[in-house]
Amino acid sequence: MRRVVILGSTGSIGVQTLQVLAEFPESFEVVGLAAARSAGRLAEQVCAFGPRAVAVLDGETAEALAAELAARRCSPRPEILVGEEGYVSLAEHPDADVVVSALVGFSGAIPTLAAAEAGKTIALANKEALVATGELLLAALSRGGGRIVPVDSEHSAVYQALAGEPRAGIRRLILTASGGAFRHLSREELVRVTAADALRHPNWAMGPKVTIDSATMMNKALEVIEAHFLFDVPYEAIDVLLHDESIVHAMVEFQDGNVKAVLSVPDMRFPIQYALFAPERPANSFPRLDLARVGTLHFRAASCERYPALCLGYRAGKAGGTYPAVLSAANEVAVQALLEGRLGFHAVEDLLAAVLDAHVPVAHPTLTELREADRWAREEAARRIARAYSG
Numbered sequence: 001m002r003r004v005v006i007l008g009s010t011g012s013i014g015v016q017t018l019q020v021l022a023e024f025p026e027s028f029e030v031v032g033l034a035a036a037r038s039a040g041r042l043a044e045q046v047c048a049f050g051p052r053a054v055a056v057l058d059g060e061t062a063e064a065l066a067a068e069l070a071a072r073r074c075s076p077r078p079e080i081l082v083g084e085e086g087y088v089s090l091a092e093h094p095d096a097d098v099v100v101s102a103l104v105g106f107s108g109a110i111p112t113l114a115a116a117e118a119g120k121t122i123a124l125a126n127k128e129a130l131v132a133t134g135e136l137l138l139a140a141l142s143r144g145g146g147r148i149v150p151v152d153s154e155h156s157a158v159y160q161a162l163a164g165e166p167r168a169g170i171r172r173l174i175l176t177a178s179g180g181a182f183r184h185l186s187r188e189e190l191v192r193v194t195a196a197d198a199l200r201h202p203n204w205a206m207g208p209k210v211t212i213d214s215a216t217m218m219n220k221a222l223e224v225i226e227a228h229f230l231f232d233v234p235y236e237a238i239d240v241l242l243h244d245e246s247i248v249h250a251m252v253e254f255q256d257g258n259v260k261a262v263l264s265v266p267d268m269r270f271p272i273q274y275a276l277f278a279p280e281r282p283a284n285s286f287p288r289l290d291l292a293r294v295g296t297l298h299f300r301a302a303s304c305e306r307y308p309a310l311c312l313g314y315r316a317g318k319a320g321g322t323y324p325a326v327l328s329a330a331n332e333v334a335v336q337a338l339l340e341g342r343l344g345f346h347a348v349e350d351l352l353a354a355v356l357d358a359h360v361p362v363a364h365p366t367l368t369e370l371r372e373a374d375r376w377a378r379e380e381a382a383r384r385i386a387r388a389y390s391g
């Protein structure tokens with residue numbers, strides 16, 4: 001029996017994680033669930049899975065959740081925790097073995113660090129947490145004695161491909177990228193697109209932030225940095241390849257020229273299940289890949305001219321220190337502004353490049369210095385957006 005905490009249970013990854021748990025009711029116990037403000041959905045999950053504790057963003061949501069639970073009359077009632085402290089308490093809960101880290105953005109960074117310090121197995125979806133806190137998270141993991149098993153589809157594929165392989169045999173990692181909602185448009189055509197257009201991912205149904213990131217290619221930029229930290233591979237040995245179908249999630253090329261790829265239908269329940277069970281592979285009822293029906297898989301090179309954000313990821317990753325945290329934080333602000341109609345889609349990369357240009361880095365930041373870099377990047381990005389918007 002694995003005892004699980006899900007941070008971000010009401011989101012796309014969280015809901016699919018609960019679907020995986022429901023597929024294997026004998027194998028899991030849900031110890032804790034956390035969300036921001038979705039009290040109704042969280043109450044449903046509490047009634048279905050009976051966690052001992054839950055955490056929400058603020059007191060108002062805690063009250064709304066208590067009322068929802070009372071109205072539903074499900075028992076026993078969980079302890080309701082609040083704010084970052086509440087998320088941290090769940091992440092280090094003594095009864096939990098596995099913490100699914102699926103909050104979005106920097107909001108998941110401190111709880112993920114706490115899970116690492118407490119020696120948990122971390123099923124990591126929240127790539128921004130690792131991108132922002134890289135070295136600190138790895139150090140906490142090594143002190144705590146736990147491990148990270150990636151949920152992100154590309155990194156799950158690399159993790160699976162590397163199982164049992166000696167490190168010295170790795171030549172390069174190849175992460176695939178769908179190209180996002182605008183993959184058939186030129187850069188010139190991007191001036192006309194809207195946030196609603198960007199939210200239509202060609203292959204995956206995901207939360208809004210990662211869907212926008214897919215369209216700008218910031219998702220792949222973050223994933224390159226994520227792969228560097230997860231697999232300790234230099235940036236020069238991490239490549240990105242456009243792949244229309246999102247069926248091949250990643251490949252590993254070995255020194256001898258052999259290449260391993262991991263394939264599945266684009267459905268996050270596969271990497272989620274693997275992260276929860278690794279290295280076991282129990283059978284499930286999820287849709288099977290039928291390559292005879294798919295017929296053809298398409299691949300193309302990804303260029304910095306078409307996708308400048310991708311190269312901002314390499315730039316920030318190679319520069320290291322506080323740069324990845326700054327890129328990720330500025331991007332969070334940009335995505336929010338884009339969704340609210342305060343920033344044009346085509347303006348995102350220039351904004352992010354300007355914030356990187358203005359940053360005064362710290363080489364091996366402490367947590368306090370990372371928090372400060374995150375705060376600075378948000379303010380800098382917001383200031384530049386406001387200035388451009390006001391004319």
Ligand SMILES: NC(=O)C1=CN([C@@H]2O[C@H](COP(=O)(O)OP(=O)(O)OC[C@H]3O[C@@H](n4cnc5c(N)ncnc54)[C@H](OP(=O)(O)O)[C@@H]3O)[C@@H](O)[C@H]2O)C=CC1
Nearest residue numbers: 008010011012013035036037038103107125126206207210
């Ligand atoms: N969706 C996918 O298929 C994939 C996602 N990922 C990564 O997984 C992470 C989660 O993505 P996804 O599930 O799509 O995101 P969603 O937006 O669907 O869900 C986010 C979850 O985090 C909670 N949340 C949002 N903001 C905050 C905050 N400020 N403080 C605390 N909790 C918050 C939400 O709660 P509430 O519902 O109450 O707002 C929700 O439970 C991201 O880092 C993403 O990049 C990686 C690969 C694939």
Ligand SMILES: CC(=O)[C@@H](O)[C@H](O)COP(=O)(O)O
Nearest residue numbers: 152153177178179180214219
């Ligand atoms: C499902 C998943 O892992 C996402 O991060 C996915 O990679 C997004 O798709 P693209 O970034 O390839 O468009």
Ligand SMILES: [Mn+2]
Nearest residue numbers: 152153154223
């Ligand atoms: Mn991914």
